[in-house]
Amino acid sequence: MIVYFTVDVEEDCPPFLNTWRGIERGMPRLLDVLSEEGVPATLFTTGEVARRYPELVRMAVAAGHELGCHSDRHGRYVEMTEAAADADIAAASAALRALAPVVSFRAPYLAFPKEYVALLAAHGYAVDSSQGRHKQWRARVHRANGVLRVPASVSSLTLRWPHAVRDALFGRLKDPIVLFCHPWEFVDLRREQLRWDCRIRTGERALASVQSTIRYFKRRGASFGLMRDSAAPDAVTLRL
Ligand SMILES: [Zn+2]
Numbered sequence: 001m002i003v004y005f006t007v008d009v010e011e012d013c014p015p016f017l018n019t020w021r022g023i024e025r026g027m028p029r030l031l032d033v034l035s036e037e038g039v040p041a042t043l044f045t046t047g048e049v050a051r052r053y054p055e056l057v058r059m060a061v062a063a064g065h066e067l068g069c070h071s072d073r074h075g076r077y078v079e080m081t082e083a084a085a086d087a088d089i090a091a092a093s094a095a096l097r098a099l100a101p102v103v104s105f106r107a108p109y110l111a112f113p114k115e116y117v118a119l120l121a122a123h124g125y126a127v128d129s130s131q132g133r134h135k136q137w138r139a140r141v142h143r144a145n146g147v148l149r150v151p152a153s154v155s156s157l158t159l160r161w162p163h164a165v166r167d168a169l170f171g172r173l174k175d176p177i178v179l180f181c182h183p184w185e186f187v188d189l190r191r192e193q194l195r196w197d198c199r200i201r202t203g204e205r206a207l208a209s210v211q212s213t214i215r216y217f218k219r220r221g222a223s224f225g226l227m228r229d230s231a232a233p234d235a236v237t238l239r240l
Contacts, residue, residue: 022184
């Protein structure tokens with residue numbers, strides 16, 4: 001069993017907030033937990049984060065994590081023309097690749113028109129994780145326009161569920177398992193005027209949930225990989 005632990009590195013709870021507490025306070029704590037557990041992660045990062053926090057990004061890459069792309073400013077690709085999407089991906093790629101090589105991509109809101117996958121190939125992307133099995137139950141690992149599409153397995157909220165409920169769901173997931181979370185979940189947002197699923201069980205509890213989730217998969221003998229390696233020819237664990 002292979003688990004890809006991924007993080008969508010962006011401003012706080014878009015599009016509802018435009019603060020950066022998750023990057024400034026949540027991200028360092030998450031990186032500490034990943035380091036303690038020896039788990040490498042793929043960090044789908046916006047171009048805006050790369051421009052604002054280049055040192056944080058460099059530090060994460062130096063720690064062995066993969067830098068991926070999460071759009072330039074967390075826009076909705078489904079509302080962009082193809083030319084606008086192309087420009088957005090170009091801007092994000094330039095900002096991110098100034099810091100590290102980038103070949104993996106995830107669209108904000110897990111919403112990316114399939115007609116735009118060719119843009120990813122044109123911009124040098126090998127892996128796309130813009131689909132979610134919890135949103136499109138038919139989504140499977142497949143290749144399109146030369147890009148390997150590896151859907152997320154569950155919503156980020158799942159990691160914050162009470163562990164008995166969460167582990168029961170995890171037990172039914174198909175390999176490869178793609179988990180994701182956001183830095184702002186590790187800041188206490190419970191008293192914010194926000195949609196309930198952005199607020200509940202955030203802060204310390206969310207951080208503890210990440211650790212117990214990692215330990216759950218370790219107990220099941222899982223190995224943790226980087227998304228860029230899923231496109232490597234010897235990645236036999238993927239069911240195409
Ligand atoms: Zn996002």
